[in-house]
Amino acid sequence: MExxxxxxxxxxxxxxxxxxxxxxxxxxTCPRCRSLVASYRAFIDAEPAAGSDLERVRPLLDxxxxxxxxxxxxxxxxxxxxxxxxxxxxxxxxxxxxxxxxAGALWMSRQPEQSSVRxxxxxxxxxxxxxxxxxxxxxxxxxxxxMTGADQYQVRIYGPxxxxxxxxxxxxxxxxxxxxxxxxxxxxxxxxxxxxVYALSHGDVIATSAPGxxxxx
Amino acid sequence: xxxxxxxxxxxxxDEELLGIARSAGDAEHRRAAATELVSRYRDAxxxxxxxxTGDVERALDLSQDxxxxxxxxxxxxxxxxxxxxxxxxxxxxRCIDASRHVRYLxxxxxxxxxxxxxxxxxxxxxxxxxxAWLLETIRTELAPDEQQAIWLRCIExxxxxxxxxxxxxxxxxxxxxxxxxxxKKLRAALERRKVQ
Numbered sequence: 001m002e003x004x005x006x007x008x009x010x011x012x013x014x015x016x017x018x019x020x021x022x023x024x025x026x027x028x029t030c031p032r033c034r035s036l037v038a039s040y041r042a043f044i045d046a047e048p049a050a051g052s053d054l055e056r057v058r059p060l061l062d063x064x065x066x067x068x069x070x071x072x073x074x075x076x077x078x079x080x081x082x083x084x085x086x087x088x089x090x091x092x093x094x095x096x097x098x099x100x101x102x103a104g105a106l107w108m109s110r111q112p113e114q115s116s117v118r119x120x121x122x123x124x125x126x127x128x129x130x131x132x133x134x135x136x137x138x139x140x141x142x143x144x145x146x147m148t149g150a151d152q153y154q155v156r157i158y159g160p161x162x163x164x165x166x167x168x169x170x171x172x173x174x175x176x177x178x179x180x181x182x183x184x185x186x187x188x189x190x191x192x193x194x195x196x197v198y199a200l201s202h203g204d205v206i207a208t209s210a211p212g213x214x215x216x217x
Numbered sequence: 218x219x220x221x222x223x224x225x226x227x228x229x230x231d232e233e234l235l236g237i238a239r240s241a242g243d244a245e246h247r248r249a250a251a252t253e254l255v256s257r258y259r260d261a262x263x264x265x266x267x268x269x270t271g272d273v274e275r276a277l278d279l280s281q282d283x284x285x286x287x288x289x290x291x292x293x294x295x296x297x298x299x300x301x302x303x304x305x306x307x308x309x310x311r312c313i314d315a316s317r318h319v320r321y322l323x324x325x326x327x328x329x330x331x332x333x334x335x336x337x338x339x340x341x342x343x344x345x346x347x348x349a350w351l352l353e354t355i356r357t358e359l360a361p362d363e364q365q366a367i368w369l370r371c372i373e374x375x376x377x378x379x380x381x382x383x384x385x386x387x388x389x390x391x392x393x394x395x396x397x398x399x400x401k402k403l404r405a406a407l408e409r410r411k412v413q
Contacts (some may be wrong), residue, residue, distance in 0.1 A: 008306035012299035031361045035368035038383045042268070042375070043305045046261040053273045054260065061259045064281045068288045069252045074244050075292040205240075208232060 097199045131213040138180035150199035156196045231300040269312040269374045283308050312359045321371050363399035
């Protein structure tokens, strides 16, 4: 079984793995990885240190954040801009806008005033993964519970070093079968992979599952 | 405080905020979500930079650089990693890049406390060694506790008390003793290398 030292970017994902997962065990025993984990925890805990002058520094950092926010130009989501330009022309666009405004006004009149984020019932790990089933032919059957509000799902699979090795097409059903041949050829025949499901609504990620394990044969 | 002026609280996860910031929705809504996300880590980024540099002004410069780079990378962030560990990685890399040299053999605190009696031979040794060789030597010549002490002290720049606590060392001199032992072994390895 191959485990490698963790990449700092992947620490949080490793710490979410079951305690007996080989990558987690490695992170708890390897001197370098243990040091990285301790360093990451120090980052998250953010304990004010003597002499750090945090109270004086905070307004300066806030000012920078406000300035950066004002300059920030959010990129258009690719799928949305593509469909708008391709399928809408000026006249239908006006008609469509009127329909959307009318529908929005009707919807607002029937809803209590709430942030769409606050009323979300989709905390990050709101849907569960079933244990991965590895068939004799090497294919892997993955299943998960439905996520409220999701219209599609995407499965992503990560290698021992948490680099992404596979990304499924968006699927409407709550299962996916991974053919062994879909994985890169340079992976060893037996290895531990991690998988995660992304719940999508109109192409946007609205929740991600907790990571699950796959042991291939 | 920026975070308190926004409409979200901690029940909204980082990943949800990131999803909103990168969605196709209203630009101001997206901007507010991104502002909340960055503001959540304001103290963490600064304090980590301060711990690394030990200097308020340098830490302020570095943390401002990091926070600005977050805005620049929000649209391209690969969400295979959690936002917190991605930001930790960006912060850590920025600090390491900004430091002139990682010193494995020379204790920066000891030099700062007594500059006139700085162990100059160790400084020269540190600077003339290629880091790849030193890292390999640390891995192969040092015991696991010595490796961890070197990592925590020299790479992560943690204080002696913090290293002692993390390693759960019970003797009074804690991390200092382990580090002295580790450095002694490294010097011996260097001597052997010079002879060869």
